[in-house]
Amino acid sequence: MTVPDPTLPDLDRVVAGFVHCLRRGGLPVPIGQSLRFREALDVLGVGSGIDVYWAGRATLVSRPEEIAMYDAMFLTFFHHNTSGLTIRFDDTVETEAMAADEDEDGGDSDNGEGEDQPVLRWSATDILQDKDFADFTPSELDEAHRAMAKMRLQPARQRSRRREVSRTGDRLDLRRTVRAAMRSGGEPIDVARTRRGERTRRVVLLLDVSGSMEAYARVLIRFAHAAVVGRGRVEAFALGTRLTRMTRQLGSHDVDEAVAEAAEEVVDWSGGTRLGEAIGHFNDEWGVRGMSRGSIVVILSDGWDRGDPAGMAEQMARLKRTAHRVVWVNPLKAGPGYEPTARGMAAALPHIDEFLEGHSLRSLETLADVLA
């Protein structure tokens, strides 16, 4: 019988403690991953810090955005020796990465919006159809949110390479032909055919969350939520001083929870605009790699850009070259005598397939139709 060595820390506790630490930091670690981490430590041993570091990287992290958080938490947990493990770092080159920023305190955002007002049940939604979102009272906003939750995007279709059964298809379906032939004693009498199938076309929503769009962004993010939840193949990003992907956060079915989570992710909500640059980031990180290929890209923005208009034009041209269609939704367009004079907007116009309003419920329905 072996007595556990009291000087050695209990590995299970170390794993559980570290995973707990990561979860508190906001990294979602499923239980299976922590078991895998434990297995990895069994394989590698815990003698060397660099092995423990990479064991965790390979098992607990599953996307590049999580690496910075992991590094910070790793340092906090193992370096400050709260783990009870004495970890030795001997590989100077590889540990550079871990000396990264350790701050990161997510200030609790408080979205108290006067929810205590009674809901105006009698205010039928159709009165609100054409009203500008910017003029909505809080209770009307509630109503609008409910209407928006019911909105469903009709999926636009695109031809797929996956084939489907068809009576008049252009290619033989040998599998079914042979099956049928067997029933008729080996004579292929009925010939089965296939044709190219169809599938939902991807929609990418780029929502401007800068200060000038504030009144609209709050509503439009609900539209984005309805789109992400209601239909397959929708991606949503926030454009501010930087680009933030919100698809995962908006995927939650509870709209308030989803919007709160997304807002927390977007650190530059109501900040400045670098629209051209943010669209450039989208092109670099996602678009050109494949996300905008064959997709309908929808930009929801008023077109105010403090950056260089030439840069904006260049990025829009790149977007146009990779996307199937580019739609621009501008809430200001509905205003009387609107001219697209904002420099960014003017630079972007030549590269847009469809220019829409987005200030009211009805205009969003138009958008939903355009996407179909």
Place this chain on the structure above:
Amino acid sequence: MPDSSALVESVDAVLAALNKHDYLCDRGLATSIHLAASLRRPLLLEGEAGVGKTEVAKVLAAVTGGELIRLQCYDGIDAAQALYEWNYTRQLLHLRAAEATGTAQADNTDALEDELFTERFLIRRPLLAAIDHRSEIPPVLLIDEVDRADDEFEAFLLEALSDYSVTIPELGTFHADNPPIVVITSNRTRDVHDALKRRALYHWVDHPNFEREVAIIAAKAPTVPGPLARQVAAAAGEFREMGLYKPPGVAETLDWANALHLLGASELTESNVDDTLGALLKYREDQDRARRTGLDAVIKVALGA
């Protein structure tokens, strides 16, 4: 000499084995490979195009001596192209032959059907070939660019990879007692499903640092003289800092080094860099930006390396 035991021995053994086959990787990737081999789990590699993700599978096959089986994913790929398919043309011919010789009577169609669904008429696609490999050394299964396939295909992959077994209704279940080494790559055009990520070990492959890139050029393009290789690697590092649309990957660096060497360059000059820029930067906008930023500044840094 192929040696499959290196992968499960230790991280250092993996590093040494890969080095011997001219694949120079960092400790992080070596650790992931070691863990994947030891825990018998797939290894999911993500990273920019051209950082050498696919190469990992090739070199693992060289290290173990196992066969490299490649499944290239594309839009619309389905089970028939990944797993198995019946050879219908042969089946039809067989049927006609049976009919002609009069064996296809109504009373023995069952026997005929059994005959049609035997391994003789089975076309083994990559997944089945990797799981039912029947060789001493397990093969390396490369599932390339999984992000190009759709969600349904991913779910199907997950099922096959979760216990390394495949069921063909007419033939029974194939199970790999000695499972293949599975390398999955993704360019991140979309998120790979969480379930697949949970199943696999994950590694983000980065551009190599300067020293490693010099070593890679020395290993992969041995004719390029050392000083030129150092300048090329330093210049590539500079270009990556320029905020280009497509920062050059290792593959481009190698092309560029070879191109310069072919032109008889012994060191970088403004004119030979200008002439060969197309081997390194593949977008017109990127070339413009590099020229605007100034090739001379890049060359100055590179000559100092």
